[in-house]
Amino acid sequence: xxxxxxxxxxxxxxxxxxxxxxxxxxxxxxxxxxxxxxxxxxxxxxxxxxxxxxxxxxxxxxxxxxxxxxxxxxxxxxxxxxxxxxxxxxxxxxxxxxxxxxxxxxxxxxx
Amino acid sequence: xxxxxxxxxxxxxxxxxxxxxxxxxxxxxxxxxxxxxxxxxxxxxxxxxxxxxxxxxxxxxxxxxxxxxxxxxxxxxxxxxxxxxxxxxxxxxxxxxxxxxxxxxxxxxxxxxxxx
Numbered sequence: 378x379x380x381x382x383x384x385x386x387x388x389x390x391x392x393x394x395x396x397x398x399x400x401x402x403x404x405x406x407x408x409x410x411x412x413x414x415x416x417x418x419x420x421x422x423x424x425x426x427x428x429x430x431x432x433x434x435x436x437x438x439x440x441x442x443x444x445x446x447x448x449x450x451x452x453x454x455x456x457x458x459x460x461x462x463x464x465x466x467x468x469x470x471x472x473x474x475x476x477x478x479x480x481x482x483x484x485x486x487x488x
Numbered sequence: 489x490x491x492x493x494x495x496x497x498x499x500x501x502x503x504x505x506x507x508x509x510x511x512x513x514x515x516x517x518x519x520x521x522x523x524x525x526x527x528x529x530x531x532x533x534x535x536x537x538x539x540x541x542x543x544x545x546x547x548x549x550x551x552x553x554x555x556x557x558x559x560x561x562x563x564x565x566x567x568x569x570x571x572x573x574x575x576x577x578x579x580x581x582x583x584x585x586x587x588x589x590x591x592x593x594x595x596x597x598x599x600x601x602x603x604x
Contacts, residue, residue, distance in 0.1 A: 420578075420595050422592030
């Protein structure tokens with residue numbers, strides 16, 4: 378099974394940098410995903426990590442350490458539109474196609 | 489075409505009704521998913537289809553019946569639902585189900601279902 382932990386809420390200031398952490402315990406690991414979900418909308422795929430290290434995509438970066446069961450999503454130059462829920466999802470290798478989602482971190486960006 | 493479409497956007501049904509949710513993608517994705525999402529909760533996986541075959545059923549009650557007529561379409565047939573089934577139903581697709589650098593899931597906008 379999977380156990381995924383993320384902070385429930387975070388607040389940051391426009392223009393700043395924020396790091397959203399995700400820790401997981403899994404019986405088999407086959408990739409970690411980050412999604413953004415605005416209120417009332419569907420999740421949007423942000424990033425994917427399967428090997429250790431940092432993946433950078435514009436203002437967003439995601440890091441993975443498989444030995445520590447740890448990932449973070451780094452958002453730079455925060456904008457008001459970044460206010461959303463950020464979901465960490467882990468795919469296991471025992472049940473192809475199944476990703477288990479964490480409860481999400483609600484990020485509020487203030488002026 | 490890089491989107492997943494779902495119809496209808498909203499659906500209100502009684503407990504004795506039969507209705508269907510539809511999902512379509514034309515990205516050549518071979519894996520398609522149904523999720524249920526309650527307010528302030530993460531998406532909860534219901535079904536996975538891989539190459540048009542049902543690969544995962546997360547012990548979903550039989551009043552939910554999925555169907556994959558072809559690689560672009562996914563339906564969810566609803567019958568005799570309960571009020572607690574009211575939720576946002578999300579369809580998603582991905583290139584495949586294995587490990588790859590680009591296999592995030594692309595979600596449709598969802599169908600907001602209310603069961604009276």
